[in-house]
Amino acid sequence: MRIAMIGTGYVGLVSGVCFSDFGHEVVCVDKIATKIDMLKNGQVPIYEPGLDAMLEKNVAARRLSFTTDIVEAVAGADAVFIAVGTPTRRGEGHADLTYVYAAAEEIAHALTGYAVVVVKSTVPVGTNREVKRIVEKARPGFAFDVASNPEFLREGAAIEDFMRPDRVVVGAETDRAREVMRALYRPLSLRETPMVFTTLESAELIKYAANAFLATKITFINEMADLCEKVGGDVQDVARGMGLDGRIGSKFLHAGPGYGGSCFPKDTLALARTGQQFNSPIRIVETVIEVNEKRKRSMVDRVLAALDDRVAGKKIAVFGVTFKPETDDMRDAPALAIVPALIGAGASVAIVDPHGRKEGEAMMPGASWAEDPYEAAKGASAIVVITEWNMFRGLDLRRLRGVMAGEALVDMRNVYRPDEAVAAGFAYSSIGRPAVGPLARAAE
Known part of the structure; x- marks a missing residue:
């Protein structure tokens, strides 16, 4: 045809x-x-x-x-x-x-x-x-x-x-x-x-309903991650226990800095507006949108807390800025809320992302770019993992810590095992998991 x-x-x-x-x-x-x-x-x-x-x-x-x-x-x-x-x-x-x-x-x-x-x-x-x-x-x-x-x-x-x-x-x-x-x-x-x-109408709604539901799963597990941190739970265990239920499924139950990309932000907004237009508001979706926006901003607070709110003049290495791995898409990526806020607070930000520079350079002015994670981390007071590219999973954590000036590692995607990060000398912070090492002692 x-x-x-x-x-x-x-x-x-x-x-x-x-x-x-x-x-x-x-x-x-x-x-x-x-x-x-x-x-x-x-x-x-x-x-x-x-x-x-x-x-x-x-x-x-x-x-x-x-x-x-x-x-x-x-x-x-x-x-x-x-x-x-x-x-x-x-x-x-x-x-x-x-x-x-x-x-x-x-x-x-x-x-x-x-x-x-x-x-x-x-x-x-x-x-x-x-x-x-x-x-x-x-x-x-x-x-x-x-x-x-x-x-x-x-x-x-x-x-x-x-x-x-x-x-x-x-x-x-x-x-x-x-x-x-x-x-x-x-x-x-x-x-x-x-x-x-x-019908035409049902097909149109299926697309929006599917994306809004997936965005809701992401937002739900992010809020569960916050609760886990308060009560000493592990969100990865919670997500696995939920996901094994065939009625729920494991996909999109990964805690992190919030959803982004070309679809979920745009489609949840459009569906919410359609509901309002026809006097049939979708309150769950409206709340998901609100919570996700707050989520991105709260990630900035995590980085500031890891540096005792003393960011000005310090170097921060950011690992990954595209909204997800295996794409160069920067649309509504959480990094677009996090990186400018860190720069605005006086930090010097060095970014490494295998495909993010083409779009990201113009969208995050003031940041520098590196090709290698160890290069980006050199002299940094903190490392922040925003996008879980495979290139970050197999890094030598001891070597990484050795080139840094500080010890903070803020892992927004739970890429690393807490015990291994602490053993390598990091003050390690992750999402929805119990604090370990110096952070655990500080919490006590």
Whole structure:
């Protein structure tokens, strides 16, 4: 089948490349000419493990191409995917649908025959209906359908998620549209991947409900971590005991500095605003948003406490600033709240992150960057682990402590074992676990 993918951001590019690997002919479109030139030259503008090799393979097989010409891409397409950004409107919390509706208008004029216009972007309830209205107004009487096909891609594992998804959700109103969507995803039928066919509205809500629920799990275990610290519990034991319950599951029960990224902050806000708009408030989600924002700020207090509130003039080494490992995405990363606050308090911050510098340098002015953790830690009074990249897991803790001027290690991801950190000479602070060493004695 022939597919046009409008938008080569994270979702559009990953989806387009993976569809081409299914054997479909895919043309990816973007208005940014420099990005299209990069892609034509085999350069991937985002970091996603395995994406560059898969792109190269399918371009060579002539199944995947890139253009700035939407008319060229849409002509003869069986399905046209809208995968453009839906950022949060500044100061409101609602999703900005400007790019979605503009894409729908352009697609309408470019259609040459029946096609399914598929909204892949994360959009609030009612958006697919509006896309349908826009196309109908531009092309009265023209045969087409609209389908909602939300994505569930985890950054850092997106290819695996696309190729082996838990389910494929499709909101569609006609048998013809459902058959086109089945054909697009037919390779997954060999693995008996469930396809959930539902209404446009239900498909839109499934995406938001799923992300809001996962954000709630993260926020819940973070609050349990705080309670563990007060009463002497271990949040990792608590999370394991909870997660073994099949009704709960272990995923997203990892205490840390709060959630970030391109999805959870934006989608929880949008769902909360939708509930308010329809006079059906979702109080749990509203609270999750509030608690998560406070969580990020409270992490700054942890660092200050580890240095007895004497930060000015001291060097702090920050390990990891992307919102999670295996991505270069800095959107709403906890580090964006933590690092500027430390700099504002007078600290000198040295950052090491294998893929965070490209975006992070402009977003955290005043910080310096290092390629090596030992280099970043040299002369530091404290080390703060914000993102649990694998490169930090196997460090020689004694060597690390040896190059430092101080002894504080604030582990916001519980990467290290407390006894090993203390044995290496650190005053070690983690999340939701009993204090050990000097910190335990201080607490007494």
